[in-house]
Ligand code: ATP
């Protein structure tokens with residue numbers, strides 16, 4: 001079970017967002033309300049985790065509330081599978097929207113009323129121009145736009161046609177409702193933006209009740225205001241839309257005036273995050289579903305073995321800013337290692353096995369050795385591991401002709417078998433093609449672990465699994481799903497998954513689905529939440545042990 005009780009979220013403390021909120025709070029008390037507003041058209045990814053940690057984290061920091069609002073104003077693509085997965089992911093991350101689960105589509109009536117109010121104020125008009133004509137007349141950064149010939153329709157006429165739009169009297173695209181702002185504004189978003197469009201489409205929640213749908217830039221501030229959101233935190237691409245956001249809020253005289261604050265999206269090195277990309281991979285079968293352990297969807301990294309604590313720590317560490325940047329994926333890996341290191345049992349698993357035969361060890365003998373489960377954490381206890389004449393070791397732990405500084409098995413070299421004895425390599429067997437089929441060694445009974453043997457020292461310690469009790473297991477190793485090609489473009493990595501036929505210690509027979517282990521020298525692993533069984537164990541590598549990332553001092 002994950003421990004979700006001490007959720008921290010992004011420590012935005014001291015960030016520019018805090019400064020804004022503190023500024024808004026100065027002189028009066030106000031309950032802070034934020035929201036996380038996903039569009040239910042895909043599964044959440046690690047970028048969304050940043051937004052979730054930020055929104056729920058700020059609410060918590062200020063003793064306020066954070067709503068979960070499904071932004072389902074677009075009738076095209078919502079799906080209940082996505083709604084359910086999003087709820088599950090947020091809970092897993094350790095956050096709680098309590099009874100504040102909202103759907104933007106449930107505000108359609110109010111949004112319509114507010115649009116009528118804008119018309120009555122002379123602040124919105126029905127336009128008959130086509131989408132192309134509107135685009136044409138919009139102008140550009142250098143030249144102002146041209147006013148629509150329908151801009152000066154009377155309020156009565158606008159009210160009447162808008163109602164007929166709602167009643168389905170016009171075809172898609174035939175008319176739009178536009179805000180009447182300023183066609184010469186230097187900000188193109190303010191040049192009479194479309195706020196309602198006609199779309200004869202069935203909506204998953206409202207069915208065929210509506211054939212006009214609000215545009216995002218109008219809908220979002222209205223949704224925020226209806227919910228009493230005080231701080232509407234979004235990503236940088238909406239910065240230029242903020243004047244329009246404010247215009248909607250001010251024209252509609254909402255009591256609570258939400259403030260939009262933008263921050264830079266999370267980008268990760270060698271990662272493509274967009275929902276559209278992820279969806280395509282899933283739909284074309286290039287990955288095994290949304291929870292493929294190679295995906296940076298939250299369900300993917302959960303299955304991969306990441307903990308909610310590690311994701312929150314990551315979001316905390318990267319902080320928030322307005323400057324776009326790319327975070328090194330090694331930083332995410334660092335966070336999961338740091339989380340698992342002190343609390344995860346260390347056991348032995350041989351991923352690429354070759355046999356080690358200890359020539360001077362009696363054939364029918366088996367010893368039970370006691371090995372600690374963690375080098376620094378005694379509370380994890382000890383376990384008994386069987387040892388006998390034939391062991392599995394990693395193929396890479398033997399070299400007939402060793403490279404320089406090779407301190408593992410090579411003829412004449414003595415190494416320590418973890419928790420057991422010193423063994424000296426005496427040679428190997430080969431098949432007709434010259435491939436090594438088994439390694440031979442002799443052991444020195446005086447060097448048994450625990451006897452405090454001090455006469456000789458060895459440089460290398462290798463792990464092993466007793467052939468008599470070894471458990472065969474499938475072990476999946478992962479690499480980045482996409483890698484840069486020769487032009488620096490990210491393309492699918494053909495080696496993103498390697499399946500190994502491994503031998504693991506017999507204690508792993510008892511491993512439960514989602515149980516995590518460190519496989520000595522091989523990394524952190526999790527018993528696969530889908531395919532692992534006690535009869536056919538399957539382990540996924542969460543992360544290797546080596547790190548290319550060092551946190552800056554102070555982190
Ligand atoms: P994508 O670009 O992956 O399709 P989206 O922004 O369309 O994502 P939404 O469901 O609209 O997905 O996003 C919900 C919230 O998550 C929004 O507030 C959005 O700004 C935020 N968000 C999305 N991607 C990131 C990211 N990479 N970093 C931080 N926040 C993000």
Ligand code: MG
Nearest residue numbers: 038039041275
């Ligand atoms: Mg979106």
